[in-house]
Amino acid sequence: MSAAFRISGAGRLSQAKTASFSFDDKSYSGIEGDTLASALLANGVHLVGRSFKYHRPRGFLSAGAEEPNALVQVVRDDARKTPNVRATVQELYDGLTANSQNRWPSLAFDVGAVNDIASPLFSAGFYYKTFMWPKWAWKDLYEPKIRAAAGLGVSPEKPDPDHYASRYTHCEVLVLGGGAAGIAAALAAAETGVRVILADEQAEFGGSLRFESGAKIDGQDGYAWAQGAIARLKAMDNVRVLSRTTAFGYYAQNFVGLVERVSDHLRSPGRELARERLWQIRANRVVIATGAIERHMVFANNDRPGVMLASAARTYLNHYGVAVGRNVGVYTANDSAYAAAIDLKKAGVNVAAIVDLRDNPSGPVIDEARALGIEINFGRAVVSAGGKLRVSSMTVQPKNGGGERTIPVDAILMSAGWTPSVHLFSQSRGKVAFNDETRRFVPGTYAQDCVSVGACNGTDGLDATIDEAYAAGAKAAKEAGGKVGKGAKPKVDAGESWSRGMLGAGPGAGPGTTVKAFVDFQNDVTAKDIRQAVHEGMHSIEHVKRFTTNGMATDQGKTSNMHGLAIAAEELGKPIPQVGLTTFRAPYTPVTFGSIVGHARGALFDPTRRTATHGWAASQGAVFEDVGHWKRAWYFPKAGEDMHKAVDRECVTVRKVGGLFDASTLGKIEVVGPDAAKFMELLYTNPWEKLEAGRCRYGIMLREDGFIYDDGVVGRLAPDRFHVTTTTGGAPRVMNHMEDYLQTEFPHLNVWLTSITEQWAVIAVQGPKSRDIIAPLVEGIDMSDEGMPHMSVREGRICGVPTRLFRMSFTGERGFEVNVPADYGEAVWEALWAEGQKHGATAYGTEAMHVLRAEKGYIIVGQDTDGTVTPNDAGLDWAVGKKKTDFVGIRGLTRSDLVAKGRKQLVGLKTKDPKVVLEEGAQIVADPKQPIPMKMIGHVTSSYWSENCGRSIALALVAGGRNRMGETLYVPMPNGTIEVEVIGMVFVDEKGERLNG
Amino acid sequence: MLLIRCPYCEEERPELEFRNAGEAHIARSTNIAGESDDDFEKFFFIRANPKGVIYERWRHIHGCARFFNAVRDTVTDKFIMTYKAGEPKPAKLPGAAK
Structure with a gap:
């Protein structure tokens, strides 16, 4: 049986291929090709989550990656429980299990919703103001409670059993976004023969052609054209087409990070498939074709389930064949919502009314809506949505005030206009520019070899988009060394076009109002919160953002940033560009740790x-x-x-x-050459020139500051050949240190250095x-x-x-x-x-x-020294050549602090109770009865039980240590203070006779 | 990840092959033992840390292993040029902003 809201004849999915799934333990039926969102909507389910702060019931705002509300937990097994999955992105598979989050005991009745009633307590900056005192309470009381109350989703109990692949690759032209613009650019570039990669985050290419029923290209429906073009691109040897692949980060020199979701859409992926694949692509030229994101209208209770973006409702209808309601209202400030009303009306859905904030707009879509008999109200606003778990009505009022009228609806489709997706452009360090006429930020100054095309560049209209994108693709390929292409530019027969709209709060949610008109759904930020932040002194958008958390959720403000900015600008009485736009940062959408880590975990984490x-x-x-x-x-x-x-x-x-x-494992370096001894003289404190071949010497290496860097025994094999040993951990850095001096300070020395540790x-x-x-x-x-x-x-x-x-x-x-x-x-x-x-x-x-x-x-x-210990501190003055005029560290050793009295010196410690073994790192004091905080005069560096001595032994760094021989010092520990006596460092065979014993 | 041109290998290689080695053109005195406190302070402790063009040392540690000098803009992270160790500070920078 087909689901109640699936419209036969609508959409592109094959009704024959059903997939059953469950949401909050209830079973439903969907169709292969659905997202979890479209499948739930087909079953009439709008309520899917509770909001972060107020626990308000939430539904679907969008049909794509910008979704702030419909975050669910997808569960495969104990080890595979992914929280915060956007239901609008998760593709349906047979057997999919999903649960709602942030609710207890149930989604429809959530105790946490008391926060909504108490919301005056939780306004902007609440956490900063309330949990300031007493100081101790933050760590012990507030933070744990807040964390317990605010968590979204639950973590899996077991390690991630999936594996994640990783690929590096290069191309001449990388096209990000596979809508009409991206496809046109990729076609133009591909025809020149250069290597092209085209990536899109969706399962299918086409972008907004998925819902734009009015687009016709090369005599075909726009979406069908897109599929044909993709098939042609896939057939070309020089083109790689990546679907389900999100470009999340744009780094220096056209280095782009993308994540391909390889198997999250499959019922049983099998071990041979990675879950995700990280692509790290270096491109000669990048074409950014990331489109635009529709904005919502800001009015009271605009977060009720059933209130959604007009383009989302259109996508659900035209692509998935799902009606988002039976009796919908439309609230708009631009033309694009009309197209949604027209498509739904034609599909048999009642459109109760279109409420248009504009006074007297005109145009073909308005005429068409009127011709279909849809009631249109100009100059009016929706000031409130009725209903709680699902929208039940919209209250309409003339925009300058007046009589209210309540219209029963089961969904509200809204559009405040479109925001160009400049995220990747901004990540590339390009500077955006504000267009005063269209009131939007578009790419301004470029910092890298990339170009933005189509809606993300503020280009309106399909015709203009294809023109611009095709030319840009060809130009990018040419600049990257491509030949002139032979293909033909796609011909646009019909397209949709709109721009403009409005920014900020609508009537009824303006200054002085206290209604819950949401700007940022995911972080529960209202228009009132933004104004309050400005009143409390946040005058930069960066401060407003941090104070209110607007745009700081995982959706990164894709729908909210411009509204928040406009409200702050209005409150400050400044033009928008003067208030400024916050910086976009990677990742564009959340990225799993798994994909970043790849195979580098467990035994493969490190060699x-x-x-x-x-x-x-x-x-x-x-x-x-x-x-x-x-x-x-x-x-x-x-x-x-x-x-x-x-x-x-x-x-x-x-x-x-x-x-x-x-x-x-000790590091070994061979120092060879006519100047080998001279080099050794410069790198070590000891004298080497007179060391005979066949003899060894314990050497100390300093840094220029005079502190011990490394040590080891050095054997002179021949006048021009030294076999140097280093500490195990120090081997690479000693080699680097030697090479540095040889190459840059002493290049006149004829010496070769070779690491022979592994030989x-x-x-x-x-x-x-x-x-x-x-x-x-x-x-x-x-x-x-x-x-x-x-x-x-x-x-x-x-x-x-x-x-x-x-x-x-x-x-x-x-x-x-x-x-x-x-x-x-x-x-x-x-x-x-x-x-x-x-x-x-x-x-x-x-x-x-x-x-x-x-x-x-x-x-x-590294154990008895810590980078602040000189040879003298360690009792190794004998190893410093007194007659030498130069070695690395010679000047550092004479610094005033290094020759000062009272430096910490290495000594031996003997516990009064021979059975007590000190803890390494334990602090040492002279007087255990002094008040806390005590003056610490040193610490234990080495401590062991010595069976040979029949007692514990220890080495320690103690201030003025060598002048304290025989003194009793104290080591305060949690279980009591340990008495120790300062002695020399040698516990066995002080005379060294056993070396020849 | 940055691409860095090694002046010895004479090609651009990924940043992973390199290691930064601090500011360039700070020469160690040939009479370091006799250096005054002020001079040693300047030599060992004081660094320019500019916002903008920096002259710095890099090592192609996972390549030819040579130390070399680079001119980089610390704001944009762009490498303006690289040159061999021991060569003088370039008088003119190619394509540098201002």
Whole structure:
């Protein structure tokens, strides 16, 4: 059975293809090709939502993307619940489930509607004025309550299971908008042979040709012509036609972001289809053909369900075959609503009356309406709509006052005129200009290589539009390198044309009135609110906007901006252009996070870097931690061990026997060339010229301000070759820092820098047995203490592959770092592991590495330093070459603040209770009894349980720390104050004898 | 996303390949250790931050990895020109507004 308001013979949908759907748990039947809006209207349903602030019943205002009222929740399953879907955009599919929002307990009876009765309390700026005091109450009381009351829709409970595609592409001519203008421009451009992309937000192309029954092009009905032209464009190799694709953002240099809705209109999209596809298109030329949006009339209760734009009613009739009522009234200030009245009348709908605010308009549509016997009232206004859940009448009055007359209607079709859609033009940073005659903003000064055509350019009339668009398409293509096209310009046989209209509030809603005449439906802003904002001192439209929230909802004021502006201008007594238009910003319509994120989520959010031994570590049950992009083995628990037990065992075993640690993630840079040593002298605080080949040195790198930037052991392989290591996290920035100085400050130095982090796998073998573990596998290197002392580097072979073998230690034990080409990393590790097993060595992770180095007071840049720590602060003055005349940071080190007394210095801390482990980041005070806020004199930078020491250990930055040795300081924590003693930084083997032990 | 012309690669490449490196033509003194507090302040801390034409350094980090200089309008974000590191500040700007 066909729905009650579906008119047989009207519209373009095939009645045979039905689709059932539900709205608020009630089942309905629609037709394939319907939107949710047209299908509900076909069933006589107008009430679909409650407004944001006042919870007023709302219906459909429009038939398109500008819809502010008909926002619904579309539910596929627990993970797919999309709130705030515009019912006028959502295409119907069989089984679609939608619910209304912002109502409780039901749409028809909503408790929140009490806000409407109490609305004098909620006028413009209400939130700013009311919730100011007491200060604490905003966070704890007001904001949570307001959020709970004002939310629209509900979030899904599960992660989004859909996937989102992303494409970059280029073209010579990008045409935005697929109405008559866009199609004509695309045809002209395509015929020249250049690459053309034509995009439109609707499922079908044609734009306003969908409802303009009077358009005839090339001897065809306008809409039929559009479909034929699209078919021709699709058949061309140089043209890409994108439907359901909204250009939401226009960025620099003709870079346009578009979202294609790939499968939201399908019943069962299937996993192979993305939900949406983000297009990022760089175009040589852009043709903007985004049309115009009809404005509503501003009168009392103009938000009642059933009150809608005239063009929307026409679209529902001419495209979807749906009558929006049986007895409609029309309220207009321009000709276009007449066409709606005529189309509806011809389809058998009673048109109770046309109320025209103009005094004595004339023209063919007026004559035609009169000839059809429709009552026409000039110089009159609709001052109020009757009814609540659905409009039931309109009250008409002469526009300058006088006797009222109430006419029963079940829908009011209104038109205050058309607003050119300059959104994308404005986003391109073009400046709009106000046309005083037609009272509208149109593109003025262009900032990019684009052109606006048709209604969005203020061009009235189909003939003029096609002329302008076709010429613009051809010109754009030519400028982008196209040849002269061979096609013929489409010929307009008949078209519709109108302009003008009115801006601002209509009679009955003017100054001094308190009626609810809505300007912005989505944010519940009335004409009165705008005036009040002006009275309260908001004289710029930007202030009026923020104070009233006019135009700040997700529809971005597509229907409301011009009315709001006109009312503010009238109140200020200024011309509209002096009050100014708010800036349009992306996105044009709401964009899902999914489409922006694309595939970059979960495992694909960021690259993961794994070392050569990752597989081995995983097979040993290692627990990993993220360090930058790296996955590093954190600790290697044995059966029954928790993290603490595992780390304790690893730490003890390394100092007793030995341990293997994957240090591959450390940054490695090879500095090569005749001036390599000179370069090192400039980039590090230490002296390098005299470092012999085969020896290593701990280096400190500063920024120009004198603060520690990075550190690491550097081996000199040859007079002209240094193997530099950096911190794991610092590797890229150190490389950048070095390149920067080499390329721009010291370009005279003959040096090459090469990142070799990924080329060399690094296996640290540490502990008293380290040499015994390595030696059997090494060829060509004398590993005796004399042949290879602490802080030396040798090249040779291990397990038959090349190695750069460093003797160095980050544990304080005798230690080596075995560098091998990364491809052999796992094999060499396994060979070393087999040797280590013979001695009872352990594999240890980053946690044990941290504990072992802290036991020795070795710092970690970025943990014990924070970008405000000098070498002196860190107790590393010995590493600064005193005789050097230049290095990066040398001048910074002498700044007055950096040499001042009382700077924070790194020290060790010993808790009075050895079992208490301090919290890293905890603040330190000298006197715990002082009043709050206390004076903080430092903080804990590193803190661990040290099984080797049998107690907790900590490093801290403390003001004047090195002069406080033996002092007792305090660490106030939520559960009580912890007493600590300031000591030196070395907790194990203060004399350093174990390095050769 | 901006398109930036790398003066070494001699072609326009997307902004993603580049990294901004701050204001250009701030030379490090060859006798920096002897610099006065005022001079060091000017060198290290003080930047022009103009509304309008800025001379700045960029690095084609995901390309040829070279540092170069650019002239950009901070209001429109338009690149007026780019040139190699070490070349002097251009005396005349092509197509610059005013």
